[in-house]
Amino acid sequence: NAPLPAPAEAPTVLHTVTIDLGARSYPIVIGTGLLDAPSTWAGLPRAASAMVVTNTTVAPLYAARLCAALQPHYPRVLQVVLPDGEDHKDWPTLNLIFDALLGQGCDRKTVLFALGGGVIGDMTGFAAACYMRGVPFVQVPTTLLAQVDSSVGGKTAINHPLGKNMIGAFYQPVRVVCDLATLGTLPEREFNAGLAEVIKYGPIADPGLLDWIEANLARLRARDPAALAHAVRRSCEIKAAVVGQDERESGLRAILNFGHTFGHAIEAGLGYGRWLHGEAVGCGMVMAAHLSHRLGRVSAAYVQRLTRLIEAAGLPTRAPRLADDNAARYLGLMRVDKKAEAGAIRFVVVDELGRADLCPVPDALVAEVIEACCA
Ligand code: NAD
Numbered sequence: 001n002a003p004l005p006a007p008a009e010a011p012t013v014l015h016t017v018t019i020d021l022g023a024r025s026y027p028i029v030i031g032t033g034l035l036d037a038p039s040t041w042a043g044l045p046r047a048a049s050a051m052v053v054t055n056t057t058v059a060p061l062y063a064a065r066l067c068a069a070l071q072p073h074y075p076r077v078l079q080v081v082l083p084d085g086e087d088h089k090d091w092p093t094l095n096l097i098f099d100a101l102l103g104q105g106c107d108r109k110t111v112l113f114a115l116g117g118g119v120i121g122d123m124t125g126f127a128a129a130c131y132m133r134g135v136p137f138v139q140v141p142t143t144l145l146a147q148v149d150s151s152v153g154g155k156t157a158i159n160h161p162l163g164k165n166m167i168g169a170f171y172q173p174v175r176v177v178c179d180l181a182t183l184g185t186l187p188e189r190e191f192n193a194g195l196a197e198v199i200k201y202g203p204i205a206d207p208g209l210l211d212w213i214e215a216n217l218a219r220l221r222a223r224d225p226a227a228l229a230h231a232v233r234r235s236c237e238i239k240a241a242v243v244g245q246d247e248r249e250s251g252l253r254a255i256l257n258f259g260h261t262f263g264h265a266i267e268a269g270l271g272y273g274r275w276l277h278g279e280a281v282g283c284g285m286v287m288a289a290h291l292s293h294r295l296g297r298v299s300a301a302y303v304q305r306l307t308r309l310i311e312a313a314g315l316p317t318r319a320p321r322l323a324d325d326n327a328a329r330y331l332g333l334m335r336v337d338k339k340a341e342a343g344a345i346r347f348v349v350v351d352e353l354g355r356a357d358l359c360p361v362p363d364a365l366v367a368e369v370i371e372a373c374c375a
């Protein structure tokens, strides 16, 4: 974890994707060497202070470099370093951000920079929504999952002991900057977990993306910047299109949860943290593909193909057995999932043309899928 020297090459913007939300529209800038370049940070809201929010893992790698690049734009560049981990996505840790802001006399124009993975992004976004009733914030995602998913779309939250992401707000950033070079230090397990969310966008929206991932998986896993740039760009474009039509999840946005109903049951059933979220989603997509097959939407060959891809991405494809009455345990966990409503549990199902929809499924059919997919 030694601090990296700044990349020798000039900053390169490879793609810019726009999130179209009227007055709240913003760009996602994707490239390499962006973190270190003052030009990356030009044109943001002017303020007396910038506050970089990061954690104990990411700070030694990237915080000094980001702060140096922000220096030309803000009279004061401050930072607050939070403890790392989903366990700290909580109220006391959120309060450390407010302590830092108030302690340093930050006013209501202060710009917050979320430097880290999804945990830092969600917490910083929520802090920005609340501090003095709202200050601008910039997402600087440094995990693959954060670059393709959590930094885009404006959902911010912290956890409550009684439920994940239960306290939060819809609050959009003013810019997202994805520096692909930061993914170089990501542990492989975390990287693969992010790949699950990239793969997700194929079945729900774009069969061509699925073909492309199959053909380029080795390049992605080698963290080839050009391959990463394409994967991040297409993921953000698809998420942007969905969020642009349904910012506050009244319907369509739910298709982004392909594989997630099964995945959440795995995470909760094993105890959070045993499998990474993306690992559970990878396996959950296999289960959702089986379900789609049983509903007549995809062929057995499609299920096999998606399963092979998820396996090749280093992700689990056999679901864990959670109890003796295994299917009942899964069904119980899925019914308490906040996306479930009264009656039959609704699942995101897909067809081979990349069309997804939310479909209520009888318990007996879900139970068959669970038994077919468990180890
Ligand atoms: P994370 O933020 O916990 O990051 C994973 C680990 O990688 C952490 O230990 C982190 O410190 C470390 N890390 C980050 N960048 C690194 C780098 N470049 N090099 C080395 N280590 C690095 O986890 P995550 O998977 O990024 O995000 C998960 C969180 O995102 C969850 O809390 C989830 O609820 C949230 N999420 C939010 C949304 C949304 O729409 N807001 C969507 C999906 C997930």
Ligand code: MG
Pocket (backbone or CB within 6 Å): 149, 197, 260, 277, 281
């Ligand atoms: Mg997810």
